[in-house]
Amino acid sequence: MPIGYILTVGTFTGIFMILTVSLNVLTGYAKQVSLGHAAFFAIGAYASAILTVKFGLSFWAALPCVVGITTLVGVFLGLPSLRVSHDFLVLSTIGLNFIVGSVFRYFSFFGGSMGIVGIPMPEFFGHPLGTAGFFGLTLLFVILTILTSFYFSRTWGRLAMEAFGEDEVAAKAMGINVAKFKIYAFAISSAYAGIAGALWAHYVGSVFPDNFGFDRSIDILAMLVLGGMGTIRGAVFGALVLQMLPEGLRVIQNYRMLVSGGILALMILFQPMGLLGRGSFLVKGFERLRGRLVSHEAEDMP
Amino acid sequence: MWCKLGLALLVILALGTFGIAEGNIKIGLFVPLTGFAAADGHSALVGAQIAVDLINAAGGINGRMVELVYYDDAARADQASAIARKLIEQDQVVIGISGSYSTPTRAAAAIFQQAGVPMISAYAIHPSIIETGHLIFRVGMGAPVEGIAGGHLAVEKLGAHRIAILSMDNDFGVSLSEYFKQTVLGLGAEIVFEKRYSLGESEFREVLSSIRGANPDLIWATAYYAGAANIVSQARELGITATILGQEGYDSPKFIELAGEAAEGVIIVTDLNRDSERPVVQQFLAEFQARAGIPADMVGASAFDAVKVAAYALAQVGTDPEDIAAAINGIRHMDDVVTGPFYAFLGREAIRPVEVQIVQGGAFHFFHTYTDPTIIIPPGL
């Protein structure tokens, strides 16, 4: 069994699950379409890389700082969303990819074009984590992300976000502080993406400015769209499918990108709610099946 | 539920692609076949395939056939990490070859070293790659050697006094220019202009205008061949007559095709001498043209040589990783490579003459060769 390979693919899938679930808060709930999620991902990766390599912090000591930094950056980069809306916001978030990448490349503090290498594996009671240990760590964060996201989806915050996501004016009229919740959405989303970035950096061991380009942002959004926007199960499933698919498709590796581009277009055209979003054919089918079973049971009852 | 589903998928994935063919010696290769680096990845793949086919046609390695297992890494570090694991664990390759850029190669090198499988980087030159560990080698010429040789060439052979530097802003371009600059300053030349540009840039007229204003007698511009073609043709369009000195990034006939007549007289520091009379060079050049439909480039040649070095070591000592490493370190005057001959491996990188080529009549031709040990051995060794 190529267990290390499976664990590696699993680790990256987990990292992308965190990214997709976090994008879901911003794009699924608050309907702020972001094509710049890789920028937050990059900031998390670089923050952790610099704190551990340049300042000698451990992964664990750096992690709260990383979360703090990415939350702050999320708030700051979320500010344009208060002024601009819809398509303008999409374009601003596209711009974020280019700007963040350029800053990392330009300033030698961030390692410039030589990147930052020698990022250590996280230690656990004095022992660096192995492949399996790191997979466990990633899994832990995936579960944490899903749980907190699930908790959040049951709160007033999510309702408020969905309200102004549907109709900003109406939401304002109902007394929802739209600005506050927009910034919340950016902050939460960015913080999770930061964790994903830190995990990525420590697993790969090096970061370069070209690791986190615009195409990554597209990937993350595609995962969310495929799985189903607005649902955690959809976000998780989308990341799972699109991270696994390329591994399975290696047989036809020359056509991989063509296929994933095609899937993206066809999916949103014919199943805009995604594979597992609310009201998708899979979910409907599942519900129908369950309904039939339940009603059979009801008939069987004396 | 989702975890279970994920696990199930993982298992299916693992079982579906599991299987080892007995008897063959497997060499693993990762190359960018999709994405922005697809052209280089394709060249590297063709180069490696030619080497494998030639080895097999000659009876394989000690009677065993060589099988090349390759995957597309899209020039991404995480893809390369996963692929490295797959090559090592599932395909059980005895040695890995990188036909990719620095970022993915760096990530994969860590995994090869950790797993105790040797790896040879064809043309990725970030210094941290071979610093990863004692099993990681490089056949491509390092930036220090190339930059230093370029510096000597510019000042001593081409007589430049006023030099302009235009650097591509990635690890390759920046480190080349760093060593070049140190060398020419040490030899008494003056830097009259210096600027970095971002990778993928295709408009250089405004910066070349400024360079013209600084009136240099030589321009050192680091670039890959497409960028190089833009720089050279736009410089000539602006009437800049200064010598343009390039590096192995220019070393593709595509450069001459794209730059057209402007390419005439451009001099490059590289490791491939197309006028070499060694049969392996001419055989490779012909075979590459036949398979890829374009003339061979440096990337393809480097991948070819990486496979050759791997095969040499495997033939000498079998498949034990430590023995392979020792065999590569023990190489002395290996003539059977395109970008060579390799005099030795020092510090896990190939030591070979530095070739200087000039574009004349629409083709690269011999201009000069450096064999001086103080130039061709990287500083610090």
Add this chain to the structure above:
Amino acid sequence: MAVLQQLIFALVLGATYGLIAVGLTMVYGILKILHVAHAGIYALGAYIALSVLQHLTPNFWGALAIAMLTTGLAGVLIYRGVYYYTLRRSRIVPLIVSIGIFTAMNELFRLVAGPYQHSFPAKPGLPTLITPYFVITSKQLLILILTAAFLIALYLILNRTKVGLAWQACSQDLEMAGAMGVNVDWAVALNFFLGSALAGAAGVLMALYRNMVYPTMGHVVAYKAFVVVVLGGFGSVRGCILAGLLLGVVETFLGSLEWFEFPRDAIAFLVLILVLMFRPKGLFGRL
């Protein structure tokens, strides 16, 4: 003297930005779609012209005409085959479809024509202008003349013809325009045809200017053209051209400075975000 010469470079660069962005802004003006695949059309134009030059005729003008016709039709195909069905849907739908199409187009170019750069074997057949103050090469002259001709033609169509009037009606309110007797389907299709043909022409001109055709040539263009569209005020043709020229001047000026090394694509987006923060309707919106 150097300044005048730099201004020529800026003008040529800005003209091509404007030419690409005009099609985008026309589409946005009517359908409110972020048409990312427009950059795929741009690359398609270059590839079509290249294959015409290689296989049909060495005549540059013939290649340009066939490329514009084909890209125009490709644009209509994308509209009628895809966007048409997304008009009543959430705005994220056409955006994501468009990104999917763009990715698939890039991959098709690579699969069909190979990953390598091709040179573009055409001579424009115009003279090189040499004055004491500046030089305009024949290729630059061609770009300036053709861009000007296209834009003047577009201006006339927009302001002097029924089609132009119909577009204006559509951009105000698509359904109302239909109710008032505008054949919306035809108007939008024609809009796509023209915008895409202009993008195709821009692709051909850039292929000629840089002597290079390659699969990912639309990448940077795709996003920079949007910057131009936004700065120009989303939907305004005149603003778009002004913004294109402005971006050309800024990039050329900063690019000529020895100490300024910040990547130019990032500059464009930095300007974009700053402008959006302070003028959310774009720099030349409602001009």
